Amino acid sequence: xxxxxxxxxxxxxxxxxxxxxxxxxxxxxxxxxxxxxxxxxxxxxxxxxxxxxxxxxxxxxxxxxxxxxxxxxxxxxxxxxxxxxxxxxxxxxxxxxxxxxxxxxxxxxxxxxxxxxxxxxxxxxxxxxxxxxxxxxxxxxxxxxxxxxxxxxxxxxxxxxxxxxxxxxxxxxxxxxxxxxxxxxxxxxxxxxxxxxxxxxxxxxxxxxxxxxxxxxxxxxxxx
Amino acid sequence: xxxxxxxxxxxxxxxxxxxxxxxxxxxxxxxxxxxxxxxxxxxxxxxxxxxxxxxxxxxxxxxxxxxxxxxxxxxxxxxxxxxxxxxxxxxxxxxxxxxxxxxxxxxxxxxxxxxxxxxxxxxxxxxxxxxxxxxxxxxxxxxxxxxxxxxxxxxxxxxxxxxxxxxxxxxxxxxxxxxxxxxxxxxxxxxxxxxxxxxxxxxxxxxxxxxxxxxxxxxxxxxxx
Numbered sequence: 001x002x003x004x005x006x007x008x009x010x011x012x013x014x015x016x017x018x019x020x021x022x023x024x025x026x027x028x029x030x031x032x033x034x035x036x037x038x039x040x041x042x043x044x045x046x047x048x049x050x051x052x053x054x055x056x057x058x059x060x061x062x063x064x065x066x067x068x069x070x071x072x073x074x075x076x077x078x079x080x081x082x083x084x085x086x087x088x089x090x091x092x093x094x095x096x097x098x099x100x101x102x103x104x105x106x107x108x109x110x111x112x113x114x115x116x117x118x119x120x121x122x123x124x125x126x127x128x129x130x131x132x133x134x135x136x137x138x139x140x141x142x143x144x145x146x147x148x149x150x151x152x153x154x155x156x157x158x159x160x161x162x163x164x165x166x167x168x169x170x171x172x173x174x175x176x177x178x179x180x181x182x183x184x185x186x187x188x189x190x191x192x193x194x195x196x197x198x199x200x201x202x203x204x205x206x207x208x209x210x211x212x213x214x215x216x217x218x219x220x221x222x223x224x
Numbered sequence: 225x226x227x228x229x230x231x232x233x234x235x236x237x238x239x240x241x242x243x244x245x246x247x248x249x250x251x252x253x254x255x256x257x258x259x260x261x262x263x264x265x266x267x268x269x270x271x272x273x274x275x276x277x278x279x280x281x282x283x284x285x286x287x288x289x290x291x292x293x294x295x296x297x298x299x300x301x302x303x304x305x306x307x308x309x310x311x312x313x314x315x316x317x318x319x320x321x322x323x324x325x326x327x328x329x330x331x332x333x334x335x336x337x338x339x340x341x342x343x344x345x346x347x348x349x350x351x352x353x354x355x356x357x358x359x360x361x362x363x364x365x366x367x368x369x370x371x372x373x374x375x376x377x378x379x380x381x382x383x384x385x386x387x388x389x390x391x392x393x394x395x396x397x398x399x400x401x402x403x404x405x406x407x408x409x410x411x412x413x414x415x416x417x418x419x420x421x422x423x424x425x426x427x428x429x430x431x432x433x434x435x436x437x438x439x440x441x442x443x444x445x446x447x448x449x
Contacts, residue, residue: 002335009332013321020320081314088280089333090306224283
């Protein structure tokens with residue numbers, strides 16, 4: 001009971017904050033769209049080239065976009081003293097962290113998934129890859145938020161935390177990138193993407209208990 | 225008052241706190257029983273805040289132990305968190321949330337099930353007319369009062385207040401004194417760090433200077449100097 005109430009309470013607060021401030025989600029999606037749009041200009045408009053790199057472009061850009069808002073995950077709460085009080089709740093700190101990560105995914109990961117098919121059209125992605133792209137992102141983007149939470153917690157209190165955060169987190173994003181792109185490529189070339197999707201699912205299942213636990217420990221350390 | 229509050233006790237034995245390379249205090253003992261108030265006195269940097277953070281479980285003692293009714297606090301952090309209200313230097317107020325939203329969030333996190341108490345808490349601290357105002361429009365004193373309203377919005381037997389009167393006007397300090405007196409009359413405990421502008425009748429004073437360490441560890445000689 002208390003567990004669920006805490007979880008729901010934190011999510012509601014985070015969503016309310018995101019809605020009122022608004023800028024974060026819009027910034028992430030705008031970054032995603034603008035960066036993807038740059039590629040046809042840089043590579044040239046040849047359909048077959050764009051088609052071949054479309055999955056990679058979408059995934060790499062989604063990784064970067066998701067990372068862009070990570071430093072806000074704990075930093076504002078750390079600055080105004082809320083994070084101290086959040087660690088002093090009668091429920092486990094991990095629940096609070098999971099709720100914050102879930103809210104981060106709802107406000108950044110989900111908008112990316114909505115924007116991705118439109119950008120896939122722009123990059124001439126083969127129609128066969130669309131459903132797989134959505135599925136892969138649905139399984140992969142929560143992992144990005146989860147893994148990112150560790151970095152966001154570790155850089156609390158550090159100067160130039162944003163740069164440090166990308167150095168810490170980008171290498172950890174590579175498995176999600178490999179299997180995310182692999183799934184879409186398999187579908188486009190007429191193979192079954194199931195294996196790749198299952199690995200993405202497995203990554204999510206591993207990240208789900210481990211990342212909030214590690215992030216909570218890092219937050220406690222930062223507050224001490 | 226909540227079950228068990230009347231018989232509760234909170235104590236620390238031979239506590240040592242190390243921040244960075246510096247020993248802030250050592251060999252500190254205290255005990256609080258139902259209705260007690262502990263007043264932490266000392267100059268800036270003497271470890272008042274560190275002791276309160278230690279009592280809250282935000283930092284771990286380098287040595288010594290905290291206990292609640294004889295049980296070690298470190299054994300169950302969440303349970304201890306449920307027993308305390310900590311008011312630190314930051315007011316933890318979100319600028320885009322309204323006064324009532326800010327307060328209700330913390331109250332629910334501490335197990336408050338209805339909003340009656342949050343309304344009453346706002347009224348008590350003279351913020352009821354600001355309930356719908358976003359946090360960013362509050363003055364420093366109003367923010368502090370909103371932070372203190374958490375104490376009333378959800379019950380907890382132990383209050384840890386770090387310089388709670390900062391930014392408050394005289395009238396608000398009076399209200400705070402009344403609230404603390406009522407809390408103690410109901411069997412609650414309170415530890416306050418202050419520069420002696422809060423009147424707590426019958427409160428015990430703890431001079432941080434008594435537990436300060438003047439010697440420093442010399443690594444080359446391997447001894448205290």
